[in-house]
Structures are given as C-alpha cells and as structure tokens.
Amino acid sequence: MSEKCDICFRGCTLEEGRNGYCKVRTIKDGKNVSRSYGLISSAALDPIEKKPLALFEPGSYILSVGSYGCNLSCPFCQNHEISQNDLYSSCERVSAQELVRQALRLKAYDNIGIAFTYNEPLINYEFIRDTFELCKEHDLKTVLITSGAVNDCVLDEVLPLTDAWNIDLKSFTEKGYKDLKGDLESVKNCIVRASRVSxxxxTTLVVPGRNDSAKEMEEEAKWIASINPDIPLHITRYFPRWKEKEEPTDIDKLKELEEIAKKYLNHVFLGNI
Ligand code: SF4
Incomplete structure (x- = not known):
C-alpha cells in the first residue's frame, strides 16, 4: 500500500519499507513515520549567536543537536555529510527524556535549552514535539533552525512549543527556489506563521549569481518589513561547499545588500565575514 506524504511540498509517494526523498519518512504498519526519531548525529553546547540568533537571549548558550536527512539538496549545503546521507545506522539513539536531562545538567554552563539544527529538523517533527513538550515542563527554551519548507500540518504541531526560530530564506524568487528544487511559498508561510507567535x-546566504541582485534584496527586505520591520535579517557570506564551486561572496557586495536591507529593516547583520 502506498501513501502520499503530507509533510512537505514534495509530496513523495511512500511505501512500506521505502523512504522518501529526505531519507527520513517511511511507512511502517500503514503509518507515515520518521526513521530518525531519537537519532542524533551531532551535539554541541553552542553560543546562541552561532545559530544565528542575535536578539534572543544574547550571551547565552544552547544545547544544539542534529540528526540526519533533509527535504532539500542545496548544492552549497554546509552540512551535506549529515543532510544528504542516510545515517540511520550510525547515529546515536536518545530519548526525549535523556536529551532534556542533559540540557538540565548543562544549565551549570549557562545552557538555556535545546536547539534542533545542523540538518533539517522538521522532517522529524514528532521527536521535536515530544522533546519541546518536556522542555516546557522544565523551563528550558526551545529553538529551531530550519529551511521552513514544510506544510501547515507540521507547523501546527511545533509552533505552540517553539520559543525562537531562525528560518533560511534562500532566495526571494520562484526561480531561485526552483533552481534549488525547493518551494518559496512554503518558506514564506512558515515565516509569517512563526513570526505571529514566536x-x-x-538568514539569507548570498551565493554569487544565484541570489545576489540588489532588486532581489530590495523585494525581500520590503516583504519582511511588511510582516514586522523588527525581524532581524542575517545576510551571510557563502564559501564554496559540496557541489557549488563559485568563489566566496564579495564583501563589498554583502555591504551593498546590507545597506539596501537597512532601508526597510531595523536589525540587519552580516555573517561569515
Ligand atoms: S518530508 Fe520527505 S518523504 Fe515527505 S514529502 Fe517531504 S521529502 Fe518527501
């Protein structure tokens, strides 16, 4: 029996024992489940500014954990080792309870909570929901770093439990997202809905020749300002990674885009420079 996955715009057809594009969703006992539930590929106590979050609990640290898999395959992915490979057999398995206990132990080192990051967390939303529910019981902050390319059914589960988000806006044109085989409308919907409650x-990673035009930044900044001009925008410098071989983004270009964004937004930061 096959079933269309409703987690993201791709709508993969899933079958018992056969994985979707993200390598995470599959059908088990007739149900769409996450293979990466409780699987951790990496964990670190990171400064919150590294997420990046500039205006949420500045100066603090957060237990940051990643699993594997992604519903996108951006050629410049900085974490392609974990986002693009099926690490089902090599991850460490933890329960939500164990993760929260570890976060509580790390309070002694200024830890404020748990961030799901490094790979795309929302394709494994059940583990996030279960972990964040426990975080709420223990006064721990909850953070998501995501590409935001998921459907409303996922947002409905995690929005009420998430204190802070950093959402990638990888391009502000349909073509830019099409080139990445992504979906701009899903990302815009995620930003709008999350910013209402959290x-x-x-973050916009500026990749030469893909999304570095002044016009595109002008439209992006205007759109963000129409939601709330106080939303911080991180304009970050690209370096060659994985399949993308372009030279790093020119710093003067980043500064030009920063000036454009500042015409509309109150908090604009340059990153990776
Ligand atoms: S979450 Fe994974 S399986 Fe589901 S539609 Fe998206 S890429 Fe396909």
Missing part, C-alpha cells in the same frame, strides 16, 4: 530571525 521570536523569528531570518
């Missing part, structure tokens, strides 16, 4: 910051 702290939201946005």
């Amino acid at each position: 702290h939201v910051e946005i």
Whole structure:
C-alpha cells in the first residue's frame, strides 16, 4: 500500500519499507513515520549567536543537536555529510527524556535549552514535539533552525512549543527556489506563521549569481518589513561547499545588500565575514 506524504511540498509517494526523498519518512504498519526519531548525529553546547540568533537571549548558550536527512539538496549545503546521507545506522539513539536531562545538567554552563539544527529538523517533527513538550515542563527554551519548507500540518504541531526560530530564506524568487528544487511559498508561510507567535530571525546566504541582485534584496527586505520591520535579517557570506564551486561572496557586495536591507529593516547583520 502506498501513501502520499503530507509533510512537505514534495509530496513523495511512500511505501512500506521505502523512504522518501529526505531519507527520513517511511511507512511502517500503514503509518507515515520518521526513521530518525531519537537519532542524533551531532551535539554541541553552542553560543546562541552561532545559530544565528542575535536578539534572543544574547550571551547565552544552547544545547544544539542534529540528526540526519533533509527535504532539500542545496548544492552549497554546509552540512551535506549529515543532510544528504542516510545515517540511520550510525547515529546515536536518545530519548526525549535523556536529551532534556542533559540540557538540565548543562544549565551549570549557562545552557538555556535545546536547539534542533545542523540538518533539517522538521522532517522529524514528532521527536521535536515530544522533546519541546518536556522542555516546557522544565523551563528550558526551545529553538529551531530550519529551511521552513514544510506544510501547515507540521507547523501546527511545533509552533505552540517553539520559543525562537531562525528560518533560511534562500532566495526571494520562484526561480531561485526552483533552481534549488525547493518551494518559496512554503518558506514564506512558515515565516509569517512563526513570526505571529514566536521570536523569528531570518538568514539569507548570498551565493554569487544565484541570489545576489540588489532588486532581489530590495523585494525581500520590503516583504519582511511588511510582516514586522523588527525581524532581524542575517545576510551571510557563502564559501564554496559540496557541489557549488563559485568563489566566496564579495564583501563589498554583502555591504551593498546590507545597506539596501537597512532601508526597510531595523536589525540587519552580516555573517561569515
Ligand atoms: S518530508 Fe520527505 S518523504 Fe515527505 S514529502 Fe517531504 S521529502 Fe518527501
């Protein structure tokens, strides 16, 4: 029996024992489940500014954990080792309870909570929901770093439990997202919905020749300002990674885009420079 996955715009057809594009969703006992539930590929106590979150609990640290898999395959992915490979057999398995206990132990080192990051967390939303529910019982902050390319059914589950988001806005044109085989409308919907109830910051990695035009930044900044001009925007510098071989983004270009964004937004930061 096959079933269309409703987690993201791709709508993969899933079958018992056969994985979707993200390598995470599959059908088990007739149900769409996450293979990466409780699987951790990496964990670190990171400064909150590294997420990046500039205006959420500045100066603090957060237990940051990643699993594997992604519903996108951006050629410049900085974490392609974990986002693009099926690490089902090599991850460490933890329960939500164990993760929260570890976060509580790390309070002694200024830890404020748990961030799901490094790979795309929302394709494994059940583990996030279960972990964040426990975080709420223990006064721990909850953070998501995501590409935001998921459907409303996922947002409905995690929005009420998430204190802060950093959402990638990888391009502000349909073509830019099409080239990445992504979906701009899903990402815009995620930003709009999350910013109604949580702290939201946005990151745009500027890749030469893909999304570095002044016009595109002008439209992006205007759109963000139409939601809330206080939403922080991180304009970050690209370096060659994985399949993308372009030279790093020119710093003067980043500064030009920063000036454009500042015409509309109150908090604009340059990153990776
Ligand atoms: S979450 Fe994974 S399986 Fe489901 S539609 Fe998206 S890529 Fe396909």
